[in-house]
Amino acid sequence: MLRQVIPLASQAGRRSIGSATRIQRPATRLGPRNFPRCYADSKPSDPNTKPSIHDSNTIVLPGTQSTTAKSPQPPPPGPVLSPSPTSHPVKPFSETPIPPQSVPLVPPIPPGGKVQTAPPASIPPAQGVDPNPATTSPGASTRATSVPPPLSPPPPSPPTSKRKSRWFRKTLQAFLILTILGYAGGTYYSLLSDNFHDFFTEYVPFGEDAVLYFEEREFRKRFPRLTNPTNRPPADTSNKITIPSKSGVSWKIAGDEHQGSDLQTKGRHMSALDANKDGGTKTEHAQQTPSNATGAEKIGVEQAKKDEPPGPKIKPIEEKPEPATPPPPKEPEKPAPKPTQSPKKDTDRLPEVDEPSRYVPIQPIDPLKISNADEPLVQDLVNIVNDIITVVNGDSPHKYASTMGKAKSELAKVGSRIMSLKQAEKQAADEKIRSTQREFDTAARELVRRLEEEMKDQEIKWKDDFESERARISQSYQERLQTEIEHDRRLSEQRLRNELLEQAVAMKKQFLSEVTDRVETERNGRLSKLSDLSSSVSELEKLTADWNSVIDANLKTQHLQMAVEAVRSGLDTADRPRPFIKELAALKEIASDDPVVNAAIGSINPTAYQRGVPTTAQLIDRFRRVAAEVRKASLLPEDAGVASHAASFVLSKFLFKKKGMTVGDDVESILTRTETLLEEGNLDEAAREMNTLEGWAKTLSWDWLNECRRVLEVRQAMDVIATEARLEGLKVD
Amino acid sequence: MADTPPSTPLPPAAQPSKPVSEALLNDKWDHAISSLLIRSTLGLSFGVVFSVLLFKRRQWPVWVGLGFGAGRAWEEADATFKRGVAPSGRDGLRLVRS
Numbered sequence: 001m002l003r004q005v006i007p008l009a010s011q012a013g014r015r016s017i018g019s020a021t022r023i024q025r026p027a028t029r030l031g032p033r034n035f036p037r038c039y040a041d042s043k044p045s046d047p048n049t050k051p052s053i054h055d056s057n058t059i060v061l062p063g064t065q066s067t068t069a070k071s072p073q074p075p076p077p078g079p080v081l082s083p084s085p086t087s088h089p090v091k092p093f094s095e096t097p098i099p100p101q102s103v104p105l106v107p108p109i110p111p112g113g114k115v116q117t118a119p120p121a122s123i124p125p126a127q128g129v130d131p132n133p134a135t136t137s138p139g140a141s142t143r144a145t146s147v148p149p150p151l152s153p154p155p156p157s158p159p160t161s162k163r164k165s166r167w168f169r170k171t172l173q174a175f176l177i178l179t180i181l182g183y184a185g186g187t188y189y190s191l192l193s194d195n196f197h198d199f200f201t202e203y204v205p206f207g208e209d210a211v212l213y214f215e216e217r218e219f220r221k222r223f224p225r226l227t228n229p230t231n232r233p234p235a236d237t238s239n240k241i242t243i244p245s246k247s248g249v250s251w252k253i254a255g256d257e258h259q260g261s262d263l264q265t266k267g268r269h270m271s272a273l274d275a276n277k278d279g280g281t282k283t284e285h286a287q288q289t290p291s292n293a294t295g296a297e298k299i300g301v302e303q304a305k306k307d308e309p310p311g312p313k314i315k316p317i318e319e320k321p322e323p324a325t326p327p328p329p330k331e332p333e334k335p336a337p338k339p340t341q342s343p344k345k346d347t348d349r350l351p352e353v354d355e356p357s358r359y360v361p362i363q364p365i366d367p368l369k370i371s372n373a374d375e376p377l378v379q380d381l382v383n384i385v386n387d388i389i390t391v392v393n394g395d396s397p398h399k400y401a402s403t404m405g406k407a408k409s410e411l412a413k414v415g416s417r418i419m420s421l422k423q424a425e426k427q428a429a430d431e432k433i434r435s436t437q438r439e440f441d442t443a444a445r446e447l448v449r450r451l452e453e454e455m456k457d458q459e460i461k462w463k464d465d466f467e468s469e470r471a472r473i474s475q476s477y478q479e480r481l482q483t484e485i486e487h488d489r490r491l492s493e494q495r496l497r498n499e500l501l502e503q504a505v506a507m508k509k510q511f512l513s514e515v516t517d518r519v520e521t522e523r524n525g526r527l528s529k530l531s532d533l534s535s536s537v538s539e540l541e542k543l544t545a546d547w548n549s550v551i552d553a554n555l556k557t558q559h560l561q562m563a564v565e566a567v568r569s570g571l572d573t574a575d576r577p578r579p580f581i582k583e584l585a586a587l588k589e590i591a592s593d594d595p596v597v598n599a600a601i602g603s604i605n606p607t608a609y610q611r612g613v614p615t616t617a618q619l620i621d622r623f624r625r626v627a628a629e630v631r632k633a634s635l636l637p638e639d640a641g642v643a644s645h646a647a648s649f650v651l652s653k654f655l656f657k658k659k660g661m662t663v664g665d666d667v668e669s670i671l672t673r674t675e676t677l678l679e680e681g682n683l684d685e686a687a688r689e690m691n692t693l694e695g696w697a698k699t700l701s702w703d704w705l706n707e708c709r710r711v712l713e714v715r716q717a718m719d720v721i722a723t724e725a726r727l728e729g730l731k732v733d
Numbered sequence: 734m735a736d737t738p739p740s741t742p743l744p745p746a747a748q749p750s751k752p753v754s755e756a757l758l759n760d761k762w763d764h765a766i767s768s769l770l771i772r773s774t775l776g777l778s779f780g781v782v783f784s785v786l787l788f789k790r791r792q793w794p795v796w797v798g799l800g801f802g803a804g805r806a807w808e809e810a811d812a813t814f815k816r817g818v819a820p821s822g823r824d825g826l827r828l829v830r831s
Binding site: 625626629630632633639640641642643645649696699700701702703704 | 753754755756757758759762765807810811814815
């Protein structure tokens with residue numbers, strides 16, 4: 001709503017002078033915002049006010065409560081058509097003052113629609129103010145549209161007291177109607193839209209109930225089957241299960257309650273005796289009691305027979321051969337027997353039934369009686385005749401009395417004849433029985449005789465069998481005895497033999513053990529000798545091994561000495577330096593595990609055996625050259641320059657040469673001493689002497705000194721190895 | 734073994750680049766004298782040229798040049814002599830590493 005209103009209001013503002021029709025809408029909507037809701041909704045009021053505006057030239061929004069508006073509005077208070085029309089310039093509006101109730105319902109589009117449009121055209125100049133407020137309070141307009149009805153009655157103007165009371169009633173009426181309508185509309189709309197439904201049910205009192213009611217109605221209409229309450233109960237009742245009151249366990253004894261032979265009740269059913277009792281009462285209907293009945297009884301019976309047609313059929317029971325048959329026919333007539341008396345004696349008491357009293361006056365025809373009606377055939381006949389008699393009795397007994405009497409006599413004759421027949425039959429049967437009995441006797445005697453014979457035969461046969469059996473048994477016993485004896489004999493023999501064998505085995509064992517003992521002793525003696533021999537042999541072996549080791553060691557030392565000799569001779573006899581690496585390698589191989597030899601060889605400078613060692617002659621020759629050079633630098637001072645070198649070079653020419661073992665530390669004397677030592681062959685001392693030189697002299701003699709050292713090293717190593725070899729030889733010995 | 738030496742023709746290995754120790758001083762003398770000659774000659778020639786070109790054939794420039802050259806040679810020789818006192822190599826002595 002808000003969104004709708006705002007643009008509209010703005011439009012209204014702009015086009016205030018534009019088309020009148022358009023302006024009208026905003027005007028109606030904006031109206032309420034100026035004044036409380038009451039007027040806002042009442043669209044119909046617009047037409048009313050507008051004409052007034054026309055007149056007064058003042059701008060009054062439709063539905064406002066402004067003073068100006070009041071004057072034209074008198075119509076609303078006035079019931080219908082009342083005074084207003086006179087005041088209003090336009091006729092049609094006179095009718096508009098509709099009672100307030102109808103106002104909110106349907107805004108009547110009066111014929112003055114066109115007239116309505118007119119006023120806005122005049123309004124614009126003044127309305128320029130309105131549109132703006134419209135934008136400011138759109139919420140008011142929305143509220144006005146939705147809720148206004150109750151407060152709508154605005155016509156408080158009428159001042160008179162009569163009108164006041166009326167006004168109150170009307171307002172009440174209007175209020176009621178508006179409320180109902182509002183609820184109706186709200187309910188309807190809430191059914192349509194969910195959003196409004198929520199609002200309505202939550203905020204409007206009783207709104208929920210109303211909506212729920214309608215919803216339920218609709219639901220029922222749609223699913224009558226589900227909702228209809230009348231449908232359900234029948235479904236339930238149809239399936240209802242009734243539990244009989246006597247079902248289940250109860251403290252009562254079941255037997256107490258049995259009234260009849262109802263098969264469906266629990267507990268004992270009727271016993272056979274009871275059935276007979278009941279049945280007996282009814283059987284008379286079919287059969288009569290001819291034989292046993294006494295005279296008095298017969299009369300009772302006759303009475304009963306007469307009574308039968310109206311009442312239940314009650315007849316004396318005959319204790320007849322067919323007690324089983326009656327029960328089935330009895331069942332259907334069950335209710336009837338009640339009046340009858342209980343068990344077997346009812347035949348006597350039958351007459352006690354009250355009915356006969358009524359029929360006594362009439363003399364009925366006596367029913368037929370035959371002395372011995374045992375025969376079923378006769379009985380049937382009697383029954384037939386009796387039935388006829390009963391019929392006749394019921395109708396007019398006097399009429400047929402004679403015929404009936406004849407018939408009875410005939411029947412009696414027939415019955416007597418039958419009886420005679422029966423008697424004849426009986427006699428024949430007796431005779432027959434007697435003859436058959438005689439036959440039986442003879443047959444039995446024959447049978448007994450035959451049985452005795454057979455028994456005798458049997459006895460003889462059994463005796464024979466017994467004899468033979470006894471003989472057989474004794475024979476078998478004899479045989480068994482013999483076999484037993486035989487067995488025992490054999491067993492003892494066997495045992496004896498076994499004992500013998502055991503003895504033999506023991507002896508053999510003893511012999512063997514003796515033999516082994518002797519052999520053992522013998523062997524032990526020899527074995528000790530053998531062990532002595534073997535020990536001596538092992539000693540010999542040890543000895544030889546020892547000797548072998550000695551020989552090996554000797555050989556080794558010999559080899560070593562040989563190698564040393566070879567190296568030394570190579571060194572001594574060489575006329576110029578020669579590498580002796582091969583000799584040295586051989587030597588090292590021979591004395592592979594001798595630490596002393598290895599150390600000695602390790603002490604030799606590698607260059608010595610790789611390039612060889614100068615001989616003594618070479619050494620002396622070189623010394624002479626070195627000595628000449630050293631003499632030149634013999635006079636040099638410490639840190640000498642060119643001048644001093646030149647001086648020493650020149651002055652050394654004038655030095656005197658010394659000879660022999662001179663004394664002194666100067667270079668010249670050292671040199672002479674060294675020379676003499678060399679000439680003596682003492683290379684070691686010569687080297688020591690030369691090593692005492694210093695400065696340039698030493699520098700010049702450096703190479704010679706190194707050579708000397710190398711030679712000396714080799715010689716020393718050789719000496720050491722030779723000594724070691726000699727030591728080895730000594731060790732072995 | 735002793736009989737076989739003639740068969741082994743291995744000559745003592747000729748001394749390689751390293752000079753023999755006793756010839757050390759002689760080498761230095763040779764070097765010094767040659768350098769003296771060359772430098773003095775160079776100085777002399779420079780002096781001659783200078784005297785001819787600049788000093789109207791005066792004599793002193795020649796002597797000065799000679800002196801320069803000789804002096805330079807002398808100085809060099811002196812330095813070499815002084816430096817060579819210490820034994821340069823240590824061959825012949827074994828280093829045993831512990």
